[in-house]
Amino acid sequence: MTHSLASSTTTNDAHTNYRNARDVLFAHATDIEAARAAFSWPDVGPHFNWATDWFDEIARGNDTPALTVIEPDGSEASRTFDELRRRSNRVAHLLVAQGVRPGDHVMVMLDNRVELWEAMLAILKAGAVILPTSVVLGPADVAERVGRAGVRAVFAAPTDAAKFDGL
CATH class of the missing domain: 1.10.287 (Helix Hairpins)
Known part of the structure; x- marks a missing residue:
């Protein structure tokens, strides 16, 4: 199926x-x-599905800015509604191709960055459950949460990737 x-x-x-x-x-x-x-x-x-039935419907062809993230260095990263729709669609298709199914838990360990919002929309589009996780957690805390929630996939920055070694 x-x-x-x-x-x-x-x-x-x-x-x-x-x-x-x-x-x-x-x-x-x-x-x-x-x-x-x-x-x-x-x-x-x-x-x-809020992401497909609501967000995508208002985002399709909408070049209005939807998101601006101010980076720690003062630079800005910005996306329009339609860019968020298209980018989150690609990520959602990747999740599904990797075996994520409706109801699966997907851990998100990202600080405030454009990828956080793209990932959350993608997870919703795939029908999965967002498991928000603080970037301050250490490997033992991460391992406990991954095991307890039966996490199927993870979004994390490269600086946090080592916390998932061996899981």
Whole structure:
């Protein structure tokens, strides 16, 4: 059985229903009681995937800046919505090709960098579970978490790669 990154079969309905619920909250952003009265959870179907059914739908062809990360040296790394969509698609396809399946745990040990956001979108697109992990953990802590969670894949910077030796 192959796993597909395709969005749900009711993408348009799911996307529209999700957007309408979001818009209700925006419309009543300053009036909590009105928001509570007007809001109802949207029907997004049984297979809604936020990354494919929501993010990709608003990102496709959208060259608006979506992310800017200020690096420690003061430089900036920036991506548009469509760049994030395309780049996370490539990473998601790589995860699936490496055997990651829906429900698998994928550890993310990255500081605030563009790759963090691309990886998180990709993990969601693959239907996997994001296991955020602090970069300050040592090898013993990493090994315990990998074992306990049954981690299937890891995203880590080269400076943290040695923490995974032997796992």
